Amino acid sequence: MKSSISSVLAIVLGLGLASGNSAWAQPTAAPGEAGEAYQGMPAIAPMGVRVDRYLPVPNSAAVPPVDPAKGYRLQELGHGLYMVTDNAYQSMFMVYDKGVVVMDAPPSYSAHLKQAIAEVTDRPITHLIYSHAHIDHIGGAADLGGHPIIVAQEETKRLLERSNDPKRPVPTVTFKDRYTLKVGSQVLELSYHGNAHEPGNIFIWAPAQKVLMVVDIVFPGWMAWSGFADAQDIPGYFNQVAEIDKIPFETLVSGHVDRVGTHADVREQLEFMNDVKSATRTALQTTPPYVGMADADKTNPWAVADNYIDRVVVKCVDAVTPKWQSRLAAYDVFIWSQCFAMQQSLRID
Incomplete structure (x- = not known):
């Protein structure tokens, strides 16, 4: 069943799942309850988690x-x-x-x-x-x-x-x-x-x-709004930044x-976007399915996809954070949504 679910997800959702059987751990919570965090979770709080204080806005953004x-x-x-x-x-x-x-x-x-x-x-x-x-x-x-x-x-x-x-x-x-x-x-x-x-x-x-x-x-000096500014067409969005x-x-x-922007701001945003794209592509290719899932959930294709996508996004955030968290104002506010939007686009666009 694990193999057939993988095939269905790879075809329908374009997941690019890694091959081979992966080790998985028993869940630590009852069905419907929150369990342990995904392995390697970044220090930046994910969506839905309240923080005491966001990262300070870099001085370069002061106006x-x-x-x-x-x-x-x-x-x-x-x-x-x-x-x-x-x-x-x-x-x-x-x-x-x-x-x-x-x-x-x-x-x-x-x-x-x-x-x-x-x-x-x-x-x-x-x-x-x-x-x-x-x-x-x-x-x-x-x-x-x-x-x-x-x-x-x-x-x-x-x-x-x-x-x-x-x-x-x-x-x-x-x-x-x-x-x-x-x-x-x-x-x-x-x-x-x-x-x-x-x-x-x-x-x-x-x-x-x-x-x-x-x-x-x-967004000069700042992280773009959620999901690459709610872009309806992410490849088109990338093209327009370059244009x-x-x-x-x-x-x-x-x-x-x-503040107003410069060509340096445009190039910085494009560099960030391409880093997110590269990190996400790597994560899509190297993240195995089923890790941490209960046997009963492995026949649920939506659950398998959710588990896989979550861990792809974690890898993306981990990969780009060291370089970018001190360069873009409000980096921590929307980095999770950028990585999520990028994996959606790479899988289906």
Whole structure:
């Protein structure tokens, strides 16, 4: 039975199980109860385990604080372009001779966006660009008031029509691959590079300022959000990080977290991602099935897969932690989910 279950799992789930019979230990707890931890568990607490304190954020990620009375921080990016941030979310606005173009409206500070703009100009908001459809980045669009022209990729319009959310008005102008917005002397070039984080997530390029805005792909100085930022297409996500590095930007606005980014940040994230991929591939190839399982559970293919996957993830976390835990802020928060997402992708993508 052990051999047939292995074959089924290898075919259906693409586990790449190691051959041969593995030694296994009797469980130390009754069915349904927690037993001993997997062998070689890292010191970093896994998901679902409460910690007294997370790892400290490295000094390299330190930035100017947000004035609590304002609820945001304003940073000039040059030639009428500004970033607004609460040191967790980021958006931009561009001033031109007759008005203002806003790029994203995160609800965490959208009530203050008009105040931020008023620090620079009294011109009206004429355009709003959606980076993508997710509510945490554009859920404050209705707070801007007025009736701006809303520009987005056509997939974003499709998703927002499905959501039917009054906080996220449906775009009035859409495009498939590329769109150039010219307002006065200012130019923004919008482009779609396929699904990675989610369909419709675009690149926003300000050529005069050499500023690139791509949201939920790169996280300068920080661990990416859970599961490679909830990427719907992880191979596509890897491709887009590499693609971002090819654009001749001087400043990257990534939608998160507390500072702008550089090419060095992009390359560091890609190096980390490739380390996770390499460690996971090795773990998938060298982890035997059934270790630590009771005989009665070995005929349960879901249980065998769960046991195998858990131990693959443990090996991945163990492999990459010594190099990365002191380099990326909040490394310990999401490293388990990155390794889990990577093994899912390598097995089925």
